[in-house]
Amino acid sequence: MLFRQLFDAASSTYTYLLGDTVSGEALLIDPVFEQTTRDLSLLQELGLTLKLVVDTHAHADHVTAAWLLKQKTGCQIASAAVINAEYVDLPLHHGQRFGVQGVELEARATPGHTDGCMSYVLSDQSMVFTGDALLIRGCGRSDFQQGNPHTLYHSITEQLFSLPDSCEVYPAHDYNGRTQSSIGEERAFNARVGGEANENDFVGYMDALRLPHPKRIAEAVPANLRSGRPPEDQLPLQPEWCDDLRITYAGVPEINLEWLMAHRKELTLLDVREPNEYEQEPLPTYLGNALQIPVGNLHDRVAEVPNVLPVVALCRSGKRSALATNILREHGLTHVASLHGGWLALPQG
Known part of the structure; x- marks a missing residue:
């Protein structure tokens, strides 16, 4: 049991x-x-x-x-x-x-x-x-x-x-x-x-x-x-910016790839991997451009993240992007989430 x-x-x-x-x-x-x-x-x-x-x-x-x-x-x-x-x-x-x-x-x-x-x-x-x-x-x-x-x-x-x-x-x-x-x-x-x-x-x-x-x-x-x-x-309300937001047991807001693709033009994509990872495993072109700030630098560079559109953070596996999401929330950003599964969840090729 x-x-x-x-x-x-x-x-x-x-x-x-x-x-x-x-x-x-x-x-x-x-x-x-x-x-x-x-x-x-x-x-x-x-x-x-x-x-x-x-x-x-x-x-x-x-x-x-x-x-x-x-x-x-x-x-x-x-x-x-x-x-x-x-x-x-x-x-x-x-x-x-x-x-x-x-x-x-x-x-x-x-x-x-x-x-x-x-x-x-x-x-x-x-x-x-x-x-x-x-x-x-x-x-x-x-x-x-x-x-x-x-x-x-x-x-x-x-x-x-x-x-x-x-x-x-x-x-x-x-x-x-x-x-x-x-x-x-x-x-x-x-x-x-x-x-x-x-x-x-x-x-x-x-x-x-x-x-x-x-x-x-x-x-x-x-x-x-x-x-x-x-x-x-009266049911608990879903966040207005996302109708498919999932909160993990660890308390991290996540969205899946399908929702990301359907709303890509309405989001800021934040890639928190290291520079060498960008070069070795670039994002697929269908995702467009992403803001790149390594998670270790995010506390000092959070002002560079625009607070106009919702922010979806991604990394290789979804672990560092979960931390990045919490960092953004600590700094007052509310419309934020981590991409479940990260780069590994993306269709390649």
């Missing part, structure tokens, strides 16, 4: 990608609306097809990307049936097994943070994705959204602590840079429910918390009951 843990800094949310390298199918757990481009880029780079998006609960601190990913990929949406969210294709019940080809999960109802909280256990019980029910050395709050500390205590101790000690715990959030734990660790060391803590200890702890409500609760909860569908179906 291919596994990736992704992070949204604005909401301290973890998104999890689980994929099967044989079938090429993948699922995402708790995707964030603003990170859709990142997640789609990673899927494309890893050669995976998104088949399923799964939310652990109706989050109060961010908007899910479920609906948007469904529009872009045709994937299905899954979440707890009790939430009754719109646009859900697979309403999940306690004990239900689901997933994609090569990756099977078991849904376990773990309410208490919200009524609709579910944790997802990998079929071999080596991993559990706990949402906000169990965090690393903590747990989700229980003072709003149908929260109940008694219910949460039983969810953790009966549903999650019944898993093997070696089962790795992957929560929906962490606010201190921690990435994973284990059931054994949390059973022993969790500050709220671990060690010798009983239900009275846990409920007393939770009732004494005085936490401010999440800043985006008024926006996030109603949106998540629509599976993240925005008002009037």
Whole structure:
């Protein structure tokens, strides 16, 4: 199984990608609306097809990307049936097994943070994705959204602590840079429910918390009951200058050769190879003239790059042009991209 843990800094949310390298199918757990481009880029780079998006609960601190990913990929949406969210294709019940080809999960109802909280256990019980029910050395709050500390205590101790000690715990959030734990660790060391803590200890702890409500609760909860569908179906806008811009997982804007050829007269082409490379491997004549500035000199010569037309940078393989694109952006140019594959992607002859 291919596994990736992704992070949204604005909401301290973890998104999890689980994929099967044989079938090429993948699922995402708790995707964030603003990170859709990142997640789609990673899927494309890893050669995976998104088949399923799964939310652990109706989050109060961010908007899910479920609906948007469904529009872009045709994937299905899954979440707890009790939430009754719109646009859900697979309403999940306690004990239900689901997933994609090569990756099977078991849904376990773990309410208490919200009524609709579910944790997802990998079929071999080596991993559990706990949402906000169990965090690393903590747990989700229980003072709003149908929260109940008694219910949460039983969810953790009966549903999650019944898993093997070696089962790795992957929560929906962490606010201190921690990435994973284990059931054994949390059973022993969790500050709220671990060690010798009983239900009275846990409920007393939770009732004494005085936490401010999440800043985006008024926006996030109603949106998540629509599976993240925005008002009037407003999708994130593509840049006006390019209708086929792709942002790589590394964060570099790229265009392909077909788009370059179709819009060549509307662009400045910037060749960032070294002078000896220009001579040994000149650009094909069908690309016309290019501005030539080696990437090592670009910081000092960026003023030579006209800011009238969009700029497409190229090099031999697309690596140095990616750096050049970031340099141009650092200097305030916004309509910039790297040519995917560089000179090697050009038809020769």
